[in-house]
Amino acid sequence: MKNFFSLLLTLSFWASIAQDNTESEINDVYNKWSFEFNFGQSKGIKPYSEGYFASHPGKFFGGVTLNHFSGGARYMFSPKFGLKADLAYDRLENLSDKSLDFELQQIRFGIQGVINGARLFDIQEKLGRFSFLFHGGFQVAQMIPQMGPLKGRDEWNGGLMFGLTPEFRVSKNLAVNFDLTILSNVRQHFNWDGMEYSADNNNLAGSMYTTSLGISYSFGSEKVHGDWAVIRNKQLEEIKALEKRVGEIENNMNDSDQDGVPDYLDAEPNSIAGVAVDTKGRMIDLNKNGVPDELERYLNNTYTSKETLIESQKETIKQFINDGYVATYFDFNKTQPTNVSTEGIDFILTYLRNNPTATVDIIGHADEIGKTPYNDKLANTRATNVKNILMKAGIAENRLNVISAGEDTSVDKDSVGARRLVRRVTFKVK
Incomplete structure (x- = not known):
């Protein structure tokens, strides 16, 4: 006892x-x-x-x-x-x-x-x-x-x-x-x-x-x-908060397009692999014609000249467009392109002006957040707004065809960075 x-x-x-x-x-x-x-x-x-x-x-x-x-x-x-x-x-x-x-x-x-x-x-x-x-x-x-x-x-x-x-x-x-x-x-x-x-x-x-x-x-x-x-315990809460911040930093440091610029600083997170970018992740385009300088040199600076454009080079550019390298991007639940992604529209505009017989499908996409019917409509509205921009720039309506591709399920829907890559409009030249 x-x-x-x-x-x-x-x-x-x-x-x-x-x-x-x-x-x-x-x-x-x-x-x-x-x-x-x-x-x-x-x-x-x-x-x-x-x-x-x-x-x-x-x-x-x-x-x-x-x-x-x-x-x-x-x-x-x-x-x-x-x-x-x-x-x-x-x-x-x-x-x-x-x-x-x-x-x-x-x-x-x-x-x-x-x-x-x-x-x-x-x-x-x-x-x-x-x-x-x-x-x-x-x-x-x-x-x-x-x-x-x-x-x-x-x-x-x-x-x-x-x-x-x-x-x-x-x-x-x-x-x-x-x-x-x-x-x-x-x-x-x-x-x-x-x-x-x-x-x-x-x-x-x-x-x-x-x-x-x-x-x-x-x-x-x-x-x-x-x-x-x-x-x-206050110390444990501080540790958890620190772990959360580290996780956010790690997520921000992701580099989706492998251009050396973290996503949270990347104004153009879909740059073409191997093409030089500036400190904000934008493909370098000194002459402001909508085509990255390295790609322009690869095409021998001929894609904007109708007189010198040979058939093989036409096919190269067409394939470049149809493979999705030319695109314009949208913020979450928005229907107007972001300010830093209108270069894709400029590229298509230049191509259509220099190829007056060509027509193009304007294909709208959305991420998986939200209900499917709403995302189908959102993708269609994005494509329609890009069509209207091209029409106001002088391209005939009968050369532009709007298609809604709806939700893009090719990326992890839980990744903020990955979802940014699929909120876009792509083009297909016919």
Whole structure:
């Protein structure tokens, strides 16, 4: 018993140190106050006079004999450690034919340290609605015999107490518990039968235990009982926030078109592989004719000249367009091209002007976000708006054919960068 109490005191000390070390790290988001009421049975273990035996408190069910009542308030300084004060009433009497009759009342007041064992051992998530508390401390009591020659006399004594309280949360702030408490008096002159007492210089070592059922109700601004509140550690939250930021940076550093410019800085995330780009990821086009300079050199600077354009070069440009290298892009849920992606329209305009017999399909696309019918309509509207731009630039309507390709499912719909690549209009020369 002494070893157990020593362990309890050690755990209390450890918890208080842990409280000091982590107080600044834990958000103050749990109810600290709770009020408790218990009722049950108490039994004096020793000392007894000759012919008297330990009271037999009876059974809880059937002929119920309740001789212990207590109530108290608890305050948790941290999620693991707190203090409680309680007041208890015990009536010890004989209920057995083997003992002489006796009756003694005890009124006790205690101050105890409390440890939330589930949090101490970090098993609260596994226990769910269950929890358990360790408690231990000091108590003072008034013993009053109700029978015999000492009836009406009283004495004050004191000692130590410790116990274990399993709990079960039945609602947000209400819990039921079962408590086992052992008391050990270091100064006691009355026996538990109240019939004899020792001299003042001969203190008795008395002990008793109580078993009881009870309830505890937690008070505070939070919606969950303080013994079960989710405690958020500030340092862990900062680490998670940092991890999220790192993830965002990694995502931003993706380079979809492999041009050496991260997507979050890339004004043209669909540049042709191998074509030089500027610091914003745009393919270099010094003469502003809508054709990247490297591609223009590859075509020997002939695609804009009708007179010098030979058939093989026409086919090369046509294939270049039909393979999707010429496109214009749109922001999410928008129907007008982005400012930095109108070069594709310029390219088609130049091609159609230099090839007056050519016609072109204008093909609208959308990403997978949203409902399919809406995306089909959105893709058609994007293609129609590009057609209108070309018509206003002088291209006859009968040379332009609008097609809605609807949703493009070729990319990961959960990737923001990938979805930007499919919100586009492409062209197919006939």
